[in-house]
Structure formats: structure tokens, C-alpha cells
Amino acid sequence: MTGEIEVVASGVLTTIQDLGRPGHAHLGVPRSGALDGSAHRLANGLVGNPASSATLEVTALGCVLRARARITVAITGAPCEVHVGSVAAPWGAPVRLGVGQFLHVGPATSGVRTYVAVRGGIDGPLALGSRAADLLSGLGPRPLADGDLVDVVDSLDLPPTRFGRPAAPAHYPGEIELSITLGPRHGWLTADAVARMAGTTFTVADRSNRVGIRLAGPALAHGRADELASEGIVLGAVQVPPDGQPVVFLNDHPTTGGYPVIGVIDAPGIAAAAQARPGTTVRFRIAP
Amino acid sequence: MTRPVVHRVGSDALLVELPDADATRALYAEVLRRRAAGEFAAVDVVPAAVTVLIDGVDERERDALVAAVPSWPVPTSPFAAGRSVLVPVRFDGPDLPDVAQAWGVDASEVAKIVCSADLTVAFCGFSPGFAYLAGLGRSVPRRLTPRPYVPAGSVALAGDYAGIYPRSSPGGWQIIGTAVDVVLWDVAREPAALLEPGVRVTFVAEHAA
Numbered sequence: 164m165t166g167e168i169e170v171v172a173s174g175v176l177t178t179i180q181d182l183g184r185p186g187h188a189h190l191g192v193p194r195s196g197a198l199d200g201s202a203h204r205l206a207n208g209l210v211g212n213p214a215s216s217a218t219l220e221v222t223a224l225g226c227v228l229r230a231r232a233r234i235t236v237a238i239t240g241a242p243c244e245v246h247v248g249s250v251a252a253p254w255g256a257p258v259r260l261g262v263g264q265f266l267h268v269g270p271a272t273s274g275v276r277t278y279v280a281v282r283g284g285i286d287g288p289l290a291l292g293s294r295a296a297d298l299l300s301g302l303g304p305r306p307l308a309d310g311d312l313v314d315v316v317d318s319l320d321l322p323p324t325r326f327g328r329p330a331a332p333a334h335y336p337g338e339i340e341l342s343i344t345l346g347p348r349h350g351w352l353t354a355d356a357v358a359r360m361a362g363t364t365f366t367v368a369d370r371s372n373r374v375g376i377r378l379a380g381p382a383l384a385h386g387r388a389d390e391l392a393s394e395g396i397v398l399g400a401v402q403v404p405p406d407g408q409p410v411v412f413l414n415d416h417p418t419t420g421g422y423p424v425i426g427v428i429d430a431p432g433i434a435a436a437a438q439a440r441p442g443t444t445v446r447f448r449i450a451p
Numbered sequence: 452m453t454r455p456v457v458h459r460v461g462s463d464a465l466l467v468e469l470p471d472a473d474a475t476r477a478l479y480a481e482v483l484r485r486r487a488a489g490e491f492a493a494v495d496v497v498p499a500a501v502t503v504l505i506d507g508v509d510e511r512e513r514d515a516l517v518a519a520v521p522s523w524p525v526p527t528s529p530f531a532a533g534r535s536v537l538v539p540v541r542f543d544g545p546d547l548p549d550v551a552q553a554w555g556v557d558a559s560e561v562a563k564i565v566c567s568a569d570l571t572v573a574f575c576g577f578s579p580g581f582a583y584l585a586g587l588g589r590s591v592p593r594r595l596t597p598r599p600y601v602p603a604g605s606v607a608l609a610g611d612y613a614g615i616y617p618r619s620s621p622g623g624w625q626i627i628g629t630a631v632d633v634v635l636w637d638v639a640r641e642p643a644a645l646l647e648p649g650v651r652v653t654f655v656a657e658h659a660a
Contacts, residue, residue: 189497191576344459
């Protein structure tokens with residue numbers, strides 16, 4: 164059967180995500196995929212899926228789903244209350260739903276992105292090898308809307324009882340430190356801006372999304388007036404436009420850009436950035 | 452000849468900076484050739500105006516590449532055998548008069564100039580399947596005010612480049628015409644992009660029926 168899950172309330176933004184479609188950047192195709200890769204992998208592991216299975220990435224305020232078949236789900240990432248009908252259910256552990264039961268994924272108590280894995284994995288058409296919704300280029304499925312029916316991949320081929328152990332509780336603090344490897348274009352900032360960067364406090368701005376988180380703070384001044392020709396951008400790149408307010412690029416980032424990239428955040432930092440709410444305090448630690 | 456400058460990017464990428472577009476195109480081809488030959492593995496190789504990004508390489512392999520790339524012998528005309536594509540164009544764009552004025556020619560002359568150019572896809576970006584076509588031999592400024600809506604298939608110019616919008620989007624390029632019966636981007640097709648880096652493109656004027 165298809166349409167095993169009904170999206171009763173999609174919340175502010177719920178998308179289908181997997182490990183994305185790296186390898187096509189030379190065609191202008193963003194990598195896309197789950198912003199918090201470790202939470203996505205954890206959710207899949209809890210229901211016995213491979214990491215490549217698609218999950219739902221739920222943003223900040225939760226969502227409501229209804230099972231139209233017997234399914235097993237697991238919820239990770241940004242912690243939240245979970246209910247099956249009116250009964251409390253665990254975050255970070257496999258949860259079974261019977262036909263017709265409602266799954267309430269509550270608002271995140273910290274962090275931004277909650278992941279819902281379903282045993283078997285979320286199904287959907289592959290675009291360049293991925294089911295991920297890319298909100299920059301529009302590749303992959305559009306964000307889910309109320310009333311959508313979502314298909315689940317048949318789990319008969321998975322090992323029968325290899326459910327993961329319950330996850331350790333997660334908490335995403337209101338202050339984070341991101342480890343940044345300088346380069347390639349930190350020389351486009353003034354020497355003073357580079358020297359002060361590690362001691363500067365930034366705040367995550369409201370206009371952050373799957374493309375990147377925008378930071379507000381004392382401007383990192385450019386030392387050059389000329390323009391850089393567009394060049395390739397990597398995941399976790401920290402770009403500084405002429406206004407001096409950095410952007411940390413996440414999975415739906417453009418493949419090329421013309422503002423200087425002054426450094427790159429490491430993998431744990433990328434997940435931390437993806438879970439940073441507007442208002443979170445951000446500091447950079449310069450990696451050796 | 453100026454040797455390329457290599458920058459480390461994060462923990463698993465390197466950015467090679469070249470003196471000009473021709474050297475960039477040549478190095479891009481050489482990187483692909485060596486990757487295909489199994490000399491190293493990389494997830495993405497992204498050419499741009501004067502750089503080639505090599506992303507998703509093993510950390511130890513990255514150090515070896517950083518050291519080796521500047522001394523690679525790079526053939527200068529790597530795309531002699533590249534795929535070539537003819538793109539029929541109806542020259543009916545709203546910015547033809549502005550481009551003609553910028554070049555100091557008649558509007559009809561713009562079509563001749565563009566169709567006689569031997570164009571090559573230098574790189575892609577902006578949106579999937581959008582190719583920056585080099586080889587115009589002339590340049591034109593962007594529009595001062597971008598259009599909120601540029602129809603799919605629009606043939607447009609900006610800076611030294613020509614391009615074709617694969618899908619409708621906002622855009623600031625000068626629109627000179629419409630590509631006829633060309634699907635630039637189709638994820639169900641292999642390859643999805645009609646115009647990949649290195650592909651040679653010739654525009655052919657199509658007259659209104």
C-alpha cells in the first residue's frame with residue numbers, strides 16, 4: 164500500500180530529507196539533505212534503517228502525523244514532547260503506531276530540527292539519487308502540506324529486530340562555539356577583523372534557513388574594495404558579504420558565490436549551527 | 452606561465468586559483484582526467500571563473516594534492532573532443548536594443564555576433580543546469596534592476612558570459628532571445644544537464660514562423 168502516513172498538521176516547515184545529492188555541484192545542484200546529519204542517522208538507527216533512508220525534518224514547532232498502516236517511528240534531533248494520541252511516548256526510542264493513531268511531535272524545547280524516522284524509510288521519487296527537498300533550487304519534493312499522504316518503503320528486507328538502544332537526551336544550548344578553519348579568503352578582511360574574530364560575539368539572526376544561518380554582530384570589515392570572481396563553496400563555509408555579517412552555509416547552500424569565504428566550520432559545528440535558534444550566541448574558535 | 456595557487460579549504464577540500472579562464476578550463480579537465488584514472492577520489496569538482504574547487508577528499512590525499520597540483524603538466528586545449536550542442540534561438544528578447552547600444556551595432560547585428568561565437572560552458576551555477584558560456588569576445592553590463600521573472604529558455608548576456616535560464620526565476624541578465632525546443636535540465640535524463648562544463652555551444656538563429 165501507499166500513503167502509510169497522513170500529514171495532519173505540517174507545522175512551520177516539514178521536509179523529506181536523506182543524505183542529499185553530493186557530487187552534482189558542478190551542475191549548480193546543491194547537496195541538500197538533513198541539516199543535522201548525526202540526528203538523522205540516529206533516528207534511522209533506532210528503527211533499524213540504513214543512514215541513507217529518508218526521514219522527516221521537522222522545524223521548531225512540531226507536526227502531527229496519522230498512521231494509516233502499522234508503522235514504527237523514532238524521533239531525534241531537537242528534543243520535544245511526543246504523544247501517541249493522548250499518551251506520552253519517548254523521544255529518542257522506537258515507538259509503534261497502530262492504524263489510525265495520531266503522532267504528535269511537540270515544539271522543540273531546545274534546538275530547531277527534529278527528525279522523524281519510520282521503519283523502512285520515507286519513500287518518494289529519487290532526483291539525482293536523493294529524495295531530499297532542496298529549498299534553494301526546488302529539486303526534490305516540496306515541503307509537506309496539511310493533508311499530504313507520505314509513502315513508506317516496505318521494511319520486509321530489513322533485519323527483523325535490530326532496533327537501536329534509546330538515545331541519550333539531547334540539549335542544544337543558547338550559546339555555541341564553532342571551530343573554524345581559516346581560509347581560503349580571510350585575507351579579504353582587514354587584519355584587525357581577523358584578529359578580533361575569535362573574541363567577537365555574534366547572534367543567530369531570524370532570517371536563517373536551510374541555506375544558511377545568518378549571524379549579526381560587529382561587522383567583520385573587508386580590507387579590499389575589488390570584487391572576487393564567483394568560486395565554488397563547501398558545506399560549512401563562512402561567507403562574509405560587504406556588510407560584514409557572516410553567513411554559515413548549510414546543506415541547501417548555493418554551489419558558487421562571489422563573496423569571500425573566510426573559513427569553514429567542522430562537522431560538529433555544522434550540526435550545532437543547524438540546531439541554533441535565532442538569538443543563540445555564537446563565538447568562533449580558530450582551529451590550528 | 453603563472454603557476455596555480457592552491458588554498459586549503461576546511462578539512463577536506465582545496466581551491467585551486469588560476470591566472471585566467473583558459474587555464475581554469477584546462478585544469479578542470481585535468482582534474483577530471485586524473486580522478487577518472489583513479490589517482491585520487493573527490494566527491495565534487497567545481498570549476499568557476501578562475502578557480503577549481505576539489506571537495507570531499509581524504510585528508511591525507513588532500514595534502515598530497517596541495518603539494519602536487521601546482522606542478523601538474525596541463526594540456527592547453529583539453530576540450531577538443533568535447534560534446535557540442537547547437538541551440539536554436541529566436542532573437543526576440545526585450546534587452547536586444549540595450550545590448551545593441553552597448554556594442555554600438557544594430558539589433559540584427561547582435562544575433563550575428565552571438566551566433567558566430569564559439570562558446571564553451573566554463574562553469575555552472577546560480578540554479579541547476581544554468582551554464583556560464585564563455586567565448587563571446589564582448590561584454591555587457593547586467594541590468595541595473597533585476598527582473599523578478601525571467602521565463603525559462605531565455606537567452607541572456609551578462610559580463611563576458613552568455614547563458615540560458617533552465618527554469619523561470621528572477622534574473623539580472625540582459626535577455627536577447629529564447630531558446631527553441633531545448634530542454635536544458637531534466638532530472639529524469641542522464642545527463643540531467645544539457646550543458647555541463649566543457650560542452651561547446653553554438654547558437655543558431657531561428658526565424659519566427
